[in-house]
Amino acid sequence: MTYKRITLLTAALLSAAAVSAQDEVRSSSSMYLPAWKKADVSLSFAITGEGKRFAPTWGVDLAWISEQNVMKGINHMGKENVGIGRSAFRFTDALVNDSALSTGVINIMKKRNAIFDKFDTKLPIVFTADQEAGTNEYFVKNKVANNEHWAAMINSHVHWMQANTKHPVVGVSPFNEGDYWSVEEGATATKQWQVAKLLKEKYPRFADIAIVGGNTLNDDKAMEWYSSGKDYYDWGNTHQLAGSFANFAGFFEQLAKDGKVGYADEMHNVGEAMVGLEYGMTVGIWWGFDSRARGEFCQISRHGERLAYGEQRDKWTAASVYRHDDGRVKAFIGSSERQANTTNYQFVSTEREVYYDGYGPVREFLKDIPGGTGYQQGQTNAERVINITWGEDVQPAEINGVYRIVNKKSKNGAAYTASGGNVNQKAFSATDKKQQWTVKPCTTRSGGDLSLYDIESVDNANIRMNVRDYSTSQADVIAWTQDAPSSNEQWYLEYVGDGYYYIRNRESALYLASGGTAGTAKLIQTPMLSETAHDRMLWRFLPVDVNYETNAPAQPQGLTAESQQASVKLTWTANTEADLAGYMVLRADQQSRQWNTIARKLQTTTFVDNTCRPGTAYIYKVKAIDKVDNLSEASDSVLAQPTGERGLVAQWSFENTLYDDTPNMMDAVASATALYANGRADGQKALNLSAGNRYVQLPYEVAGSDELTITMWVKWSNSSNWQRIFDFGNDTEHYMFLTPSNSYTNVMRFAIKNGGDEQTVDCQQKLSLTTWKHVAVVIGKDATTIYVDGEVAGSSTGITIKPSDIRPSLNYIGRSQFTADPYFRGYLDDLRVYNYALSAEAVRQDMQGAVDAISAAEADRQQPRTVYGLGGQRYDAPRQGVNIIDGRKTLLP
Secondary structure (H helix, E strand, O other): OOOOEOOEOOOOHHHHHHHHOOOOOOOEHHHHOOOOOOOOEEEEEOOOOOOEOOOOEEEEEOOOOOHHHHHHHHHHHOHHHEEEEEEEEOOOOOOEOOOEOOHHHHHHHHHHHHHHHHHOOOOOEEEEEOOOOOOOOOOEEOOEEOHHHHHHHHHHHHHHHHHHOOOOEEEEOOOOOHHHHHHHHOOOHHHHHHHHHHHHHHOHHHHHOEEEEEEEEEHHHHHHHHHOOOOOOOEEEEEEEEOOHHHHHHHHHHHHHHOOEEEEEEEOOHHHHHHHHHHOEEEEEEOOOOOHHHHHHHHHHHOEEEEEEEEEHHHOEEEEEEEEOOOOEEEEEEEOOOOOOOEEEEEEEOOOOEEEOOEEEEOEEEEEEOOOOEOOEOOOOOEEEEEEEOOOOOOOOOOOEEEEEEEOOOOOEEEOOOOOOEOEEEOOOOOOHHHOEEEEEOOOOOOOEOOOEEEEEOOOOOEEEEEHHHOOOOEEEEEEEOOOOOHHHEEEEEEEEOOEEEEEEOOOOOEEEEOOOOOOOEEEEEOOOOHHHHHHHOEEEEOOOOOOOOOOOOOOEEEEEEEOOOOEEEEEEOOOOOOEEEEEEEEEEOOOOOOEEEEEEEOOOEEEEOOOOOOOOEEEEEEEEEOOOOEOOOOOOEEEOOOOOOOEEEEEOOOOOOOOOOOOOOOOEEOOOOOEEEOOOOOOEEEEOOOOOOOEEEOOOOOOOOOEEEEEEEEEOOOOOOOOOEEEEEEOOEEEEEEOOOOOOOOOEEEEEEOOOOEEEEOOOOOOEOOOEEEEEEEOOOOEEEEEOOEEEEEEOOOOOOHHHHOOOEEEEOOOOOOOOOOOOEEEEEEEEEOOOOOHHHHHHHHOOOOOHHHHHHOOOOOOOOEEOOOOOEEOOOOOEEEEEOOEEEEEO
16 A cells, blocks of 8 residues: 655645635545434443443244244244243133143143244243133132132143143243233233242142242332242332333342342333343243344344443433444334334534444434323334444435436346236336335334335336235235235335445345346345345445446545644545545544545535644545446555644634634534624624524534634623533533533533533622623643633643543533533633643733634744745734734734
8 A cells, every 4th residue: 555644734825725615625524424313321432441241142033923023033033042931821611630631721822832942943932811812710710710720721831832832831920911901811020920939849840840929010019029929039020111210220139139030021122122131131022023123132232332322211212332343333123012202313423433224434323212191002112223334434414305226136126017016127217117216214103123125116106126925935916006015015125335235125124135146037025035146235326317337436636635733634636527526535544544434425625634633643545436326446555643733723704704714714603694794893694593492513623632722702691590502522421511600600611521410619799691701711731721711711730631541522612511501691702722731921921812822822923934925025013814924824803
């Protein structure tokens, strides 16, 4: 690999002029910066950080007999991740001679075991009561259970299993949802432990079989049903079909304290699995299996580490981030099937920019999980999984629009024929709407897994790709008409690389593929094909007017890099292809050599990387990409790093724009259309945050230096406590903020926290309302000081946390990391960030309008300064606009 080592380049007049132009294309990392609404819950994670490891056993259910449900679970989880099955004992027929099962009951047992045997003839089994069966008076009479007969029935079922199958019975639950079915089954908490006691004392076969208690429908009842008989129970169990989040979590915590196995034998949502694991559950069975989110959670929770977890108890939702042992990172959100309220979760990558289901490169991502308005009122049982990726070949942005779906092997696209007919492949035609498909995320009110797509024919909007007969094995894909998509008409996309995807079915987890090598072959769903046939499973989503071809663009040429104070500026020569879609910029730090795509499909031939860090050397390269997603070879690589020299990192003058006035192009972004008002001087503007829940977000790396100075003009217009002038952090445990008034001392406070105790500096007074004040926070090696109008307003030598310890990613102006804190009300002007601690004199110089405090106040001011304007004219002193002073750029407002 060829490297071109780049040294610090002296600022040129042309470069300075380009930075000052407000109508230029601002091609920098800041173009990807989002400004999300406040989240109910925020989860920060480090993709290489140490996580928590669990060892769950996941299972499938045949208490209600459904081979389809079992095969869905096995296909989505993977056979290696299914470690247990739930079966059921029946009480419809009296025991023969008080010991043997009737022929009818045996036939049902055989039916259940035949389904399990298709998967694993030795799968461990747990028994529960069959609620679909009627109750014979031999077992329950006058709504009172006969303990002796009930225990004998359970023993007879286990005996039959041991004598006739290879399935080990590892546990039995005397009653199922006893709190709900007690009238029909004659169940009480007392009778449950009495039956458990009989099994243990009367039947030797139960010496090595766990007795399960507490499997209530309502988790609020779980402790009641467990506690009275816990001396006889080996496992504790509850369902989450009613009851509080606190009692669900607390039940599993108590089981762990008691040394019992935490067991949930009817999980209905991935949220239950996440919460259960967090608080002590180790065995979980899926009552009904949905699809992708549950399957991938089972895989990664068994073979990975949990990096982050968050919950919203009053809304009965939860979220987590896991890293698989193979390096994949995924986020999950889940909710109660019957009780959830809509919740939004924010995921924050603290180490690097990533892609969330193709959205990026960013640090943070926000996603809603929908709920209802009351118990079973508008509930959707919603759950989802989000791929968190990075690298040289990242998942394209979200698929959502009209496409041709083109097969790699045949080079032809999927085509609708007729309702009920096979979906076939067909050669490209720009006018043939039968080859065009609307591919869009399923509606958030569709119910269940939301990680799915609906694929509809453009020629007929009610026609969808459908797997014939809901098959969970190889089958034809047909076109079918329905008012709303069913589970065999929903698909999820798995990015493979080089622009290609697997398309997998919700019902079966199998892969959409060409049914043969012919260019007009029908489409099928299939298990993974062999390496020689693998291309038949690969698909691209192409604009409808673009023909599929594999001719990549030419390798980009002439890449150079300019090291700037807090950024690196890249420039290269334009490609000439007519079908060029843009350029992909890739970066790796020199030490790790791990590439990441930091910009994609750029329409310019320049890019300023302001997500890099001083002191770290980076390798850069550029690729060209065309409209078919063919990627060129990478350009020659260049090596560069920010200079990190002391000075102004960013300045926002808020003159009707959120652009950064320095070459680092650390442009800000507003949560809503930015508003501006008259500023401190005639003709000047200021940022208006006086009304509405508005804030501004600054770039990720603007405040991560060892020392830091933040200065600005502030006019506060509302005296509520805990507003934020700024709040830079990653979450509610890692931050530094300035509030104009706190509720403890009712004065301005600076606070900083890095996971431990909060350290603070209080001012001697509040900010004045409706009066412009110059405010500076100087975080230095020896002291942290707040200045108001150039005078010390508060100082402390007890601040030991450095901004670089936090490495803040979420850098807010006017907003708090805490959801409950109010937004700032007022006006801000001339916001500046320096990467070092300004002296008192430099703060006063900043207040007077000098920007580069090194040049204006700290350097040898006895020496004459040569000052030039943009046109090369010489001045006696710096003026408004861009100035170059002895080779250093500075800008005055």
